[in-house]
Amino acid sequence: MSETQSDSPLLRIENLEKRFDVDSGFLESLRFRGGRIRRETRAVHAVNNISFDVNRGEAVCVVGESGCGKSTVARMVANLLTPSGGEIHYDGQRIDTLHGKALMPIRSKIQMVFQNPYASLNPRMTIGQSLEEPTKFHNPTLSNGDIRDKITGVMKSVGIDPAWTARYPHELSGGQRQRIAIARALTVDPEFIVADEPISALDVSIQAQVLNLMLQMQEDHGITYLFITHDLSVVEHFGTKVAVLYLGSICEVADTRTLFAAPKHPYTKALLSAVPQLKDDSPNHIRLKGEIPTPIDLPDGCPFQTRCPMANARCRAEKPAAFQQPDGAIVACHAVEEGRSEPGVTLQEAV
Amino acid sequence: MTLLSVRDLTVKFATRNEPVTALHGISFDIAQGERVGVVGESGAGKSITGFALMNLLSKPGFIDSGQILFEGQDVTQMSDRAVRKLRGNRMAMIFQDPMVTLNPVLTIGQQMIETLRAHRRLSYDEARQIALVKLKGVYIPSPEERLDQYPHELSGGMRQRIVIAIALLLDPQLIIADEPTTALDVTIQADIMELLLELCRSNMVGLMLITHDLGVVSQVTERTLVMYAGRIIESGKTRAIINDPQHPYTQGLINALPQQTPPGTRLRQIPGSMPTLSMMPSGCPFNPRCELATDLCRANMPDITQFGEVQVACHEVQRLQADLNTAEAAQ
Numbered sequence: 001m002s003e004t005q006s007d008s009p010l011l012r013i014e015n016l017e018k019r020f021d022v023d024s025g026f027l028e029s030l031r032f033r034g035g036r037i038r039r040e041t042r043a044v045h046a047v048n049n050i051s052f053d054v055n056r057g058e059a060v061c062v063v064g065e066s067g068c069g070k071s072t073v074a075r076m077v078a079n080l081l082t083p084s085g086g087e088i089h090y091d092g093q094r095i096d097t098l099h100g101k102a103l104m105p106i107r108s109k110i111q112m113v114f115q116n117p118y119a120s121l122n123p124r125m126t127i128g129q130s131l132e133e134p135t136k137f138h139n140p141t142l143s144n145g146d147i148r149d150k151i152t153g154v155m156k157s158v159g160i161d162p163a164w165t166a167r168y169p170h171e172l173s174g175g176q177r178q179r180i181a182i183a184r185a186l187t188v189d190p191e192f193i194v195a196d197e198p199i200s201a202l203d204v205s206i207q208a209q210v211l212n213l214m215l216q217m218q219e220d221h222g223i224t225y226l227f228i229t230h231d232l233s234v235v236e237h238f239g240t241k242v243a244v245l246y247l248g249s250i251c252e253v254a255d256t257r258t259l260f261a262a263p264k265h266p267y268t269k270a271l272l273s274a275v276p277q278l279k280d281d282s283p284n285h286i287r288l289k290g291e292i293p294t295p296i297d298l299p300d301g302c303p304f305q306t307r308c309p310m311a312n313a314r315c316r317a318e319k320p321a322a323f324q325q326p327d328g329a330i331v332a333c334h335a336v337e338e339g340r341s342e343p344g345v346t347l348q349e350a351v
Numbered sequence: 352m353t354l355l356s357v358r359d360l361t362v363k364f365a366t367r368n369e370p371v372t373a374l375h376g377i378s379f380d381i382a383q384g385e386r387v388g389v390v391g392e393s394g395a396g397k398s399i400t401g402f403a404l405m406n407l408l409s410k411p412g413f414i415d416s417g418q419i420l421f422e423g424q425d426v427t428q429m430s431d432r433a434v435r436k437l438r439g440n441r442m443a444m445i446f447q448d449p450m451v452t453l454n455p456v457l458t459i460g461q462q463m464i465e466t467l468r469a470h471r472r473l474s475y476d477e478a479r480q481i482a483l484v485k486l487k488g489v490y491i492p493s494p495e496e497r498l499d500q501y502p503h504e505l506s507g508g509m510r511q512r513i514v515i516a517i518a519l520l521l522d523p524q525l526i527i528a529d530e531p532t533t534a535l536d537v538t539i540q541a542d543i544m545e546l547l548l549e550l551c552r553s554n555m556v557g558l559m560l561i562t563h564d565l566g567v568v569s570q571v572t573e574r575t576l577v578m579y580a581g582r583i584i585e586s587g588k589t590r591a592i593i594n595d596p597q598h599p600y601t602q603g604l605i606n607a608l609p610q611q612t613p614p615g616t617r618l619r620q621i622p623g624s625m626p627t628l629s630m631m632p633s634g635c636p637f638n639p640r641c642e643l644a645t646d647l648c649r650a651n652m653p654d655i656t657q658f659g660e661v662q663v664a665c666h667e668v669q670r671l672q673a674d675l676n677t678a679e680a681a682q
Binding site for chain 1: 620
């Protein structure tokens with residue numbers, strides 16, 4: 001690896017955008033406006049102008065509530081969705097425009113682990129077949145014996161008995177299935193794993209097992225993670241850097257320690273305070289007004305202004321740009337920029 | 352005063368072979384206005400307990416033995432008609448997913464008025480007035496309009512608040528909430544939990560909160576039951592259980608949380624997974640995953656004993672107590 005390569009980030013996301021058309025048919029797109037019929041297609045603005053970097057060996061967590069576009073980001077990075085705008089660079093190479101054969105080497109470098117191991121493993125394939133297929137596909141020169149050895153090694157490394165190759169997914173528990181899903185990602189020796197809520201479908205005691213496995217893989221294979229989650233306690237434990245998304249836009253990107261010690265964006269603050277704490281019996285969270293607006297009609301100005309306790313006229317008119325704070329956090333908020341103070345919200349206003 | 356008293360409740364599920372046991376003779380009480388949390392992992396029998404209390408178990412599940420005394424009456428011995436009078440009236444249930452609980456083809460108003468008029472002699476307008484008041488009670492904005500809307504027109508948080516309003520319609524004595532915020536986002540979850548807590552406190556309603564989230568239990572409930580494989584293995588004051596758990600499983604569950612270890616280090620995991628109903632190990636159900644398991648644990652199910660502030664079912668804890676007692680006696 002050359003000097004310049006190791007200095008530049010492994011993954012660079014620039015001004016990434018994704019829109020999904022809602023009105024796909026001709027008749028659906030007709031609207032009656034101002035006395036005449038017009039053709040208008042509405043779109044879900046899932047991801048709006050997102051930029052961040054992932055350095056080699058980092059575990060970058062993307063957090064946010066449902067509908068904030070975190071899974072869409074993951075799928076675009078794993079090249080399962082094509083961005084509507086912006087660029088994705090991996091190891092200095094632009095990957096979002098690649099197709100077919102040119103994409104092959106990238107596919108083996110970037111692997112994905114999905115949320116639900118009940119859905120991501122083919123119920124009609126044995127564990128062995130599920131693991132063999134990607135290995136053969138990406139290493140066509142390997143002999144059958146070598147492939148078997150490789151699978152055995154990978155299964156051992158994730159703590160699954162190699163004798164289980166003949167079993168089917170339904171014979172395994174949720175935690176074991178998620179181990180197999182991780183093992184499948186590891187069979188092609190990836191550098192980068194995109195994990196979309198890999199532990200949220202699992203029980204607490206099993207979550208710890210899978211999270212430990214992912215930490216172990218990071219140490220053993222030097223894997224870089226893009227970890228999508230809504231669980232902030234997992235982020236604090238696992239992530240080196242956090243990107244907080246709200247309605248498809250970035251609120252705050254910071255080192256995990258900085259973010260948890262000194263959250264700046266009002267949404268980040270509310271999100272952190274809403275996590276139920278074990279040792280604290282008086283719920284005392286920052287309340288937000290109302291609920292997340294639909295990503296079809298994005299609010300004007302800052303996407304968070306409809307719920308933000310600190311919103312003013314400027315927030316409602318102008319979308320805040322991301323700027324860097326003295327401690328390195330990148331925050332997109334007018335209130336933080338101007339140093340406005342925070343008023344409280346009552347439960348009645350909140351719900 | 353005791354509102355609900357469950358004694359040796361055993362629930363079984365009929366299978367092609369022998370029936371499997373989902374609840375192994377559990378006993379607990381809920382006092383008037385008391386908030387009790389039921390924690391455990393999936394398959395522990397938490398939801399089955401909730402369903403059994405409402406006599407809502409559907410085939411192949413059935414109550415094999417035991418008593419459920421609600422306000423002094425045994426729910427298990429009641430006729431269907433009598434149970435129907437109780438359900439929604441004296442005790443109400445809140446389920447996980449409000450989209451499934453609410454009828455999608457009826458307006459919010461129709462569903463609320465139907466419930467009210469099924470239990471009380473009320474005119475349509477009187478019922479509508481009560482519905483309005485209850486909607487205001489859960490802070491629904493412009494409640495008049497909401498009454499004529501369908502569930503799909505509302506957001507997830509708003510739907511769950513309507514479900515809470517429906518549960519509170521007839522001023523029940525007990526609310527059974529089965530994972531009421533699991534389908535919701537964190538910021539919404541915090542608001543709903545606060546609302547539920549406020550309503551239970553101000554109306555002196557008993558709450559049985561079924562959840563897997565120890566953080567939620569810690570913030571909302573006064574007493575906690577920890578369930579594992581169809582048994583209550585530890586119970587006591589929530590504070591005592593969170594701060595000083597005795598059963599190895601409860602300890603493991605709390606220690607496995609990411610908050611409990613410094614960032615970046617390995618979490619303290621519990622090896623293995625919960626046994627299935629048909630493959631229950633002999634003795635203590637936790638023994639295959641327990642570091643402290645002895646031959647005694649593999650042979651006999653431990654009885655529930657008082658240890659300090661909590662009730663625990665564990666041989667190791669009992670041995671510890673016996674040691675303490677002999678040490679005291681020697682002194």
